[in-house]
Amino acid sequence: MAFPSFCGGPWVQKKGKSYFKLSEWWLVFDEHYTSAGLKDPNVTTGVYNTFLYGEYGITNRFTGIVSSALFSRNYMNNLVSGTTGKTIVAGDAVNYLGDTDLGFKYQLSKKDAKVPMALSIVLGLPIGKSAAGDAMNLQTGDGEFNQIIQFDIGKGFTVFKKRQAYYALYGGFNNRSNGFSEEIRFGGEFGIEFFSKKLWVIARVNGIESMKNGATAETVTSTSIFANNSEYISYSVEVNQYFSNKIGLSVGLASALRGEIIAAAPSFSAGIFLDFTK
Numbered sequence: 001m002a003f004p005s006f007c008g009g010p011w012v013q014k015k016g017k018s019y020f021k022l023s024e025w026w027l028v029f030d031e032h033y034t035s036a037g038l039k040d041p042n043v044t045t046g047v048y049n050t051f052l053y054g055e056y057g058i059t060n061r062f063t064g065i066v067s068s069a070l071f072s073r074n075y076m077n078n079l080v081s082g083t084t085g086k087t088i089v090a091g092d093a094v095n096y097l098g099d100t101d102l103g104f105k106y107q108l109s110k111k112d113a114k115v116p117m118a119l120s121i122v123l124g125l126p127i128g129k130s131a132a133g134d135a136m137n138l139q140t141g142d143g144e145f146n147q148i149i150q151f152d153i154g155k156g157f158t159v160f161k162k163r164q165a166y167y168a169l170y171g172g173f174n175n176r177s178n179g180f181s182e183e184i185r186f187g188g189e190f191g192i193e194f195f196s197k198k199l200w201v202i203a204r205v206n207g208i209e210s211m212k213n214g215a216t217a218e219t220v221t222s223t224s225i226f227a228n229n230s231e232y233i234s235y236s237v238e239v240n241q242y243f244s245n246k247i248g249l250s251v252g253l254a255s256a257l258r259g260e261i262i263a264a265a266p267s268f269s270a271g272i273f274l275d276f277t278k
Helices: none
Strands: 018-033 039-057 062-076 087-089 092-096 100-107 117-125 146-159 163-175 183-194 199-210 231-242 247-260 267-276
Touching: 018 247, 146 183, 231 267
Parallel strands: none
Antiparallel strands: 018 039, 018 267, 039 062, 062 092, 062 100, 100 117, 117 146, 146 163, 163 183, 183 199, 199 231, 231 247, 247 267
16 A cells, blocks of 8 residues: 655646645555564454645745645444454544645756756644544554655656656655654656646656654554554556546555555545646
């Protein structure tokens, strides 16, 4: 599985231009990766997040970005005995706000640079609940304030003589608080257009490596998507279809190639976007 994240690449919005997407992201899993990278079963658990993502060009080289979970639902099914069929632990659920990421991206390179570069700072705001439910083991956020610094490079080019395409690579460091370990983040993406830029297909690979220098909070378990010391390398595919010059539909799928202390199941997303960048 993988979480929704800021759109990749070193490109910023022009002053006054903007892009917004309202989407649903969900994950249901009955297995998780252990700290040894093996799979263990768990009670069926689900997370449903309604996200608002937005970019706005503050200047021609400086863009403000927000990714906010406007609504988050985390639930666990009943734990049932395989021998007697009786409920051992009753299921539970929590509905609340999720966490919000607030970011700023600055274009380091000149407008006509062959390989554009950008630097981003992302602030993770702990708005969601880090412990909820009867057993206090449900969450809509991790309860910690973090800061990410990220460097992006990328380039647009033409393939098959007429298709517009691009690649982007990034690396970053996530400074975390409240006993959570710092993280190294990295990844890349490749996008290509079809039907006169009406359809874009994007493939991504993302990774997180924990420095494992924090203390795991008691309320955070290996069956939570907010567990400490989580690591993964994931792949994802996203399709964006424009229905007009400004309105379109986005659908996506993501899953892990490897993981530690993280859900072992694919995540899905679907949303509507408004593109005011043209």
